Amino acid sequence: MVFEKLQVKFIIVFLLCLVPIKAEGCCEDYCYECDTTTPFRSQYRNLGQRNSYDFIKGFNYQIYDMPGCTAQKIWTLVRHGTRYPSPQSMLELEKLENLRDEVVRLYDENNSLPAIGSLYKNDLQLITEWSWDKNITERYDEFLTVSGWNEIRDLAMVYKSVFPSLIGDSYSAEKFHFRHTDYQRTEGTFKAFAEGLFGEGAYNHFTIEKLPKLNMLLNPMDLCQKYRDNIATQNGLGTEMEKFRNTAIFQKLLADVSIKLGYATPPHQPLDSPTVLNIYEMCRFEKAWYPLKPSPWCAALTPSQFKILEYHEDLELYMKTSYGADVNLKLSCTAMDDMLTHLSTNTTQSVVAYFAHIDNIHALLTAMGAFRDTVPLRSDNFDQMGDRKWKTSEICPFSSNVAAVKYNCPNDVQEKEKVKFFLNQKILFLDWCDGNGVCNLSNVMDKYGEFNRGDCDQIFCSDSSNNSSSSNYINKLILMLVLLIVITFLFH
Ligand SMILES: *[C@@H]1O[C@H](CO)[C@@H](O)[C@H](O)[C@H]1NC(C)=O
Ligand SMILES: *[C@@H]1O[C@H](CO)[C@@H](O)[C@H](O)[C@H]1NC(C)=O
Ligand SMILES: *[C@@H]1O[C@H](CO)[C@@H](O)[C@H](O)[C@H]1NC(C)=O
Ligand SMILES: *[C@@H]1O[C@H](CO)[C@@H](O)[C@H](O)[C@H]1NC(C)=O
Numbered sequence: 195m196v197f198e199k200l201q202v203k204f205i206i207v208f209l210l211c212l213v214p215i216k217a218e219g220c221c222e223d224y225c226y227e228c229d230t231t232t233p234f235r236s237q238y239r240n241l242g243q244r245n246s247y248d249f250i251k252g253f254n255y256q257i258y259d260m261p262g263c264t265a266q267k268i269w270t271l272v273r274h275g276t277r278y279p280s281p282q283s284m285l286e287l288e289k290l291e292n293l294r295d296e297v298v299r300l301y302d303e304n305n306s307l308p309a310i311g312s313l314y315k316n317d318l319q320l321i322t323e324w325s326w327d328k329n330i331t332e333r334y335d336e337f338l339t340v341s342g343w344n345e346i347r348d349l350a351m352v353y354k355s356v357f358p359s360l361i362g363d364s365y366s367a368e369k370f371h372f373r374h375t376d377y378q379r380t381e382g383t384f385k386a387f388a389e390g391l392f393g394e395g396a397y398n399h400f401t402i403e404k405l406p407k408l409n410m411l412l413n414p415m416d417l418c419q420k421y422r423d424n425i426a427t428q429n430g431l432g433t434e435m436e437k438f439r440n441t442a443i444f445q446k447l448l449a450d451v452s453i454k455l456g457y458a459t460p461p462h463q464p465l466d467s468p469t470v471l472n473i474y475e476m477c478r479f480e481k482a483w484y485p486l487k488p489s490p491w492c493a494a495l496t497p498s499q500f501k502i503l504e505y506h507e508d509l510e511l512y513m514k515t516s517y518g519a520d521v522n523l524k525l526s527c528t529a530m531d532d533m534l535t536h537l538s539t540n541t542t543q544s545v546v547a548y549f550a551h552i553d554n555i556h557a558l559l560t561a562m563g564a565f566r567d568t569v570p571l572r573s574d575n576f577d578q579m580g581d582r583k584w585k586t587s588e589i590c591p592f593s594s595n596v597a598a599v600k601y602n603c604p605n606d607v608q609e610k611e612k613v614k615f616f617l618n619q620k621i622l623f624l625d626w627c628d629g630n631g632v633c634n635l636s637n638v639m640d641k642y643g644e645f646n647r648g649d650c651d652q653i654f655c656s657d658s659s660n661n662s663s664s665s666n667y668i669n670k671l672i673l674m675l676v677l678l679i680v681i682t683f684l685f686h
């Protein structure tokens with residue numbers, strides 16, 4: 195009797211489970227392996243912070259040419275090239291082997307597949323043949339990959355070809371200034387850059403001092419408690435990212451991916467967001483490691499789903515490392531100061547290059563006021579933000595780099611010293627420079643003057659508004675406490 199009741203209950207639960215997941219509009223019919231959109235499948239431009247540099251970099255080298263002018267100085271900040279995951283992430287990604295086995299089994303059984311939008315044969319084949327590369331172990335903890343090395347070497351080769359007189363044929367410590375953070379991937383990135391400039395093993399002859407582990411130039415994040423507090427807040431509950439994961443848009447994505455992979459019926463639960471985010475992570479890591487090969491887990495996702503996942507990460511990085519938090523506005527003060535000083539002084543040092551991380555690129559662009567949307571990114575405005583400026587995929591792929599080049603233009607009667615900014619081998623347009631991205635050096639110095647006053651130590655970790663209400667509040671609290679102590683003291 196009890197058993198029968200349970201069975202009835204089970205059937206009811208079973209039926210209930212079927213209802214919500216047979217959602218309307220499922221699923222988009224899409225074959226990843228057959229998508230021949232050139233030059234790359236459309237979703238490859240939307241892989242966020244794990245995008246391959248090859249999908250994003252500019253190819254028009256004429257942008258470096260200024261007729262009648264000579265390039266005199268270059269200052270560049272480079273994010274390390276493509277890397278391996280962290281050991282924790284490796285463990286997570288390896289677990290996709292279990293998902294693979296289950297998907298293959300469900301496709302064999304063929305009784306839980308959607309009528310529209312199931313995996314195409316080629317795509318299923320890719321997933322069937324996929325396995326975690328056992329060679330990738332914790333000993334390669336976030337190490338630079340071969341593809342990462344190549345991206346950076348190629349970038350340096352472009353500089354050598356477009357700025358022949360600025361770079362020259364050989365290294366000298368007076369002319370070149372290179373620094374990197376204390377990680378294998380940034381040191382490797384520096385070496386790859388050196389190889390691109392002056393050939394294999396060239397870096398062995400470079401003089402490069404080690405920066406202190408904590409330094410204002412490349413590690414301001416580690417020196418700013420407010421920055422770390424914000425990161426902790428953003429990793430907590432009630433954040434915009436978490437709210438976005440709870441929107442109908444994101445929930446539908448989870449349901450659709452589940453249905454596509456055959457997880458539509460009990461005993462299967464729909465896939466949760468960590469699993470779908472792992473699918474995305476594996477897809478984009480492999481695309482970055484082997485840009486010319488299809489990456490099996492990408493086949494589980496459609497181009498429109500890539501856009502949703504991209505937004506989810508853009509939102510995260512916007513809140514953690516850019517305009518979403520005021521503490522990021524001046525975090526890059528010392529790097530800005532370094533850039534401005536380099537551009538505006540006549541020294542023998544003509545090439546400055548720093549090798550660091552995505553946070554550094556974001557902080558620098560934020561200090562510059564670049565890619566700032568008038569409407570902030572939020573959990574509830576994905577639909578309106580399709581044309582947003584803040585797109586990590588384009589701003590910050592692996593190997594992303596900001597360059598500022600100073601040109602001397604003797605024929606210009608008004609202002610002979612010009613600056614042009616570049617991002618990922620494309621012109622970085624700022625609305626106060628001209629339509630070709632050419633800025634007067636004097637305007638650059640003016641516009642960014644606050645970073646050049648020699649007080650970065652004081653201002654780098656401040657909220658932009660000098661008198662924030664919270665600090666006023668704390669000040670008042672402290673004042674009251676002091677008064678209380680004084681009064682207590684007097685009356686005893
Ligand atoms: C599942 O079965 C249907 C109906 O027999 C068939 O059309 C479809 O190709 C099968 N799908 C797979 C992946 O075997
Ligand atoms: C792993 O390393 C071995 C030995 O270097 C190599 O033969 C093999 O192809 C590698 N496997 C993968 C998946 O790259
Ligand atoms: C630096 O050199 C340029 C041209 O070589 C010159 O126009 C400029 O005035 C010099 N600047 C300083 C600060 O000496
Ligand atoms: C550069 O300065 C000159 C002279 O002050 C001015 O005419 C020109 O408009 C400026 N260019 C830009 C892009 O600001």
Ligand SMILES: *[C@@H]1O[C@H](CO)[C@@H](O)[C@H](O)[C@H]1NC(C)=O
Pocket residue numbers: 653656660
């Ligand atoms: C804040 O205001 C004080 C006094 O008005 C000023 O000295 C200081 O430079 C300001 N700090 C910032 C970060 O603007």
Ligand SMILES: *[C@@H]1O[C@H](CO)[C@@H](O)[C@H](O)[C@H]1NC(C)=O
Pocket residue numbers: 658659660661662
């Ligand atoms: C600072 O406080 C004053 C007076 O309380 C206010 O008028 C001003 O707008 C505040 N400035 C900023 C940048 O918040």
